[in-house]
Amino acid sequence: xxxxxxSTAPSPRRARIFIAEKGLDIPTxxxxxxxxxxxxxxxxxxxPYLTVxxxxxxxGTRLNSTQGVWRYLEETHxxxxxxxxxxxxxxxxxxxxxxxxxxxxxxxxxxxxxxxxPMADRALTGKHNYEQIPELAERGRARVPRFFEDLDRILxxxxxxxxxxxxxxxxxxxxxxxxxxxxxxxxxxxxxxxKRWYEAVKARPSSAL
Amino acid sequence: xxxxxxSTAPSPRRARIFIAEKGLDIPTxxxxxxxxxxxxxxxxxxxPYLTVxxxxxxxGTRLNSTQGVWRYLEETHxxxxxxxxxxxxxxxxxxxxxxxxxxxxxxxxxxxxxxxxPMADRALTGKHNYEQIPELAERGRARVPRFFEDLDRILxxxxxxxxxxxxxxxxxxxxxxxxxxxxxxxxxxxxxxxKRWYEAVKARPSSAL
Numbered sequence: 001x002x003x004x005x006x007s008t009a010p011s012p013r014r015a016r017i018f019i020a021e022k023g024l025d026i027p028t029x030x031x032x033x034x035x036x037x038x039x040x041x042x043x044x045x046x047x048p049y050l051t052v053x054x055x056x057x058x059x060g061t062r063l064n065s066t067q068g069v070w071r072y073l074e075e076t077h078x079x080x081x082x083x084x085x086x087x088x089x090x091x092x093x094x095x096x097x098x099x100x101x102x103x104x105x106x107x108x109x110x111x112x113x114x115x116x117x118p119m120a121d122r123a124l125t126g127k128h129n130y131e132q133i134p135e136l137a138e139r140g141r142a143r144v145p146r147f148f149e150d151l152d153r154i155l156x157x158x159x160x161x162x163x164x165x166x167x168x169x170x171x172x173x174x175x176x177x178x179x180x181x182x183x184x185x186x187x188x189x190x191x192x193x194x195k196r197w198y199e200a201v202k203a204r205p206s207s208a209l
Numbered sequence: 210x211x212x213x214x215x216s217t218a219p220s221p222r223r224a225r226i227f228i229a230e231k232g233l234d235i236p237t238x239x240x241x242x243x244x245x246x247x248x249x250x251x252x253x254x255x256x257p258y259l260t261v262x263x264x265x266x267x268x269g270t271r272l273n274s275t276q277g278v279w280r281y282l283e284e285t286h287x288x289x290x291x292x293x294x295x296x297x298x299x300x301x302x303x304x305x306x307x308x309x310x311x312x313x314x315x316x317x318x319x320x321x322x323x324x325x326x327p328m329a330d331r332a333l334t335g336k337h338n339y340e341q342i343p344e345l346a347e348r349g350r351a352r353v354p355r356f357f358e359d360l361d362r363i364l365x366x367x368x369x370x371x372x373x374x375x376x377x378x379x380x381x382x383x384x385x386x387x388x389x390x391x392x393x394x395x396x397x398x399x400x401x402x403x404k405r406w407y408e409a410v411k412a413r414p415s416s417a418l
Contacts, residue, residue: 048359049308061297068304075296087284088270095277099258103335126312128355135342146337150257 003028003069004046004054006038010105010179013209015053015069017171020206022077026055044127051125070168082168093162096154097169100161104147104176111140111183144185147176148194155193159200166201174201212237212278213255213263215247219314219388222418224262224278226380229415231286235264253336260334279377291377302371305363306378309370313356313385320349320392353394356385357403364402368409375410383410 003019003026005012019026031037031052038050047054047064055069056062063069074083084090113119114137121129123136151173154161161169177198180186187194201207212228212235214221228235240246240261247259256263256273264278265271272278283292293299322328323346330338332345360382363370370378386407389395396403410416 048362057297059297061301063300063304065304065307067307068300071303072296072300075299087281088266088268090284091272091277091281092270094280095272095274098274098276124352128352130348130351133342133344133348136345139339139342142339143333143337153257 001026001058002056004031004052004056005029006031006033006052009033009052010109010175011051011066012053013175014066014168014171015055016209017175017206018070018073018082018168020209021080021082021166021171021204022073024073024077049126082166082171084162084167085165089163093167093169096162097167097172100147100151100169100172100176103143103150105172105179107140107143107147108176108179108183108185109140111137111144112179114140141183141185144180144183145188148180148187148191151197152187152191152194155197160197166204170197170201174198174207210235210267211265213240213261213265214238215240215242215261218242218261219318219384220260220275221262222384223275223377223380224264225418226384226415227279227282227291227377229418230289230291230375230380230413231282233282233286258335291375291380293371293376294374298372302376302378305371306376306381309356309360309378309381309385312352312359314381314388316349316352316356317385317388317392317394318349320346320353321388323349350392350394353389353392354397357389357396357400360406361396361400361403364406369406375413379406379410383407383416 003015005016005028007030031043037043038052044050047062049064051064053066053069054062054064055072057072063072070083074081084093113123114132114134119132121131123130123132158164160166161173177187187198212224214225214237216239240252246252247261253259256271258273260273262275262278263271263273264281266281272281279292283290293302322332323341323343328341330340332339332341367373369375370382386396396407
């Protein structure tokens with residue numbers, strides 16, 4: 001296997017943390033997004049969507065998304081389980097991880113990509129250029145604190161996002177909270193459930209990656 | 210189990226098709242989105258995100274997203290498999306389904322919700338109102354034909370989106386093509402791979418649902 005990563009970017013970080021939690025050591029290629037290495041013809045031949053993470057399997061299959069990377073490694077290296085242990089938990093992890101990605105991670109991404117000067121015509125990833133939409137940056141910013149409210153509500157009822165163990169739902173939520181720091185947004189002081197959870201997750205060795 | 214559906218909406222259609230492909234008969238509650246039944250306090254108590262599909266399990270657990278509904282039913286009713294048969298295929302299905310949802314389904318949704326008059330202050334689902342952003346509607350429209358190009362390219366190499374069998378990646382892609390019809394957008398005449406696939410999927414009994 002070969003793992004295409006970018007050590008400064010939040011999307012591949014979700015795969016990187018997962019790999020560390022599994023205790024795996026996969027040969028890694030660093031793709032420097034700040035130098036736009038993902039836009040080269042060489043990288044386009046690896047992933048036409050021009051994004052990391054990518055996991056290349058030994059048969060040449062390439063998985064071009066966090067979802068694909070996670071699922072492959074969960075199936076081939078089931079311990080420790082990070083995507084649920086029984087049918088109900090697997091479903092709850094899929095459900096909540098999806099929700100966190102769409103309501104949290106994507107909102108932060110929208111706010112940032114439609115605002116940051118270096119991304120002036122790169123409001124979306126991929127081979128087509130899209131101009132920034134300032135109203136979308138504002139909407140993204142407005143959504144993040146509301147996402148944090150939901151997080152705090154969920155974490156009032158359970159230790160981790162999808163129950164009593166750490167899963168990929170926590171990985172996406174943790175990376176989202178840290179990603180929101182780029183916008184100078186963070187958990188509110190009175191969100192004590194989310195804060196308790198954040199400190200617990202941050203203490204894991206994988207969170208330093 | 211209890212399934213909350215809306216027979217006119219594309220999101221729950223992805224779950225409805227899956228349930229039919231599994232040959233399951235689950236008691237179903239129709240939530241009339243056109244009458245805004247999802248905005249009532251009664252429905253908010255079922256799903257605070259105010260969306261369908263929802264699958265309520267016998268222990269009271271509620272799965273509030275297509276991803277959660279699919280995963281639960283795949284684990285508890287594995288035949289026929291709709292999310293991959295081995296590790297590689299499961300990963301490829303997760304990877305491509307995610308891509309189709311983000312690049313296709315969400316682009317159509319963005320174009321529609323930011324344009325249609327009945328959704329004037331409902332550009333996003335959920336309990337908070339967000340105004341429409343006309344530039345986002347335009348961008349969504351522009352992305353859809355590019356998504357169809359990608360679809361045609363993928364289907365040049367394989368019979369279905371994630372290989373040689375029908376999976377959830379095909380469900381999302383099929384529902385996306387039909388949803389794009391609401392914008393009067395469709396596959397181009399020269400996208401012969403995508404057209405061949407679309408006709409094959411459309412012929413399945415579940416596609417009439």
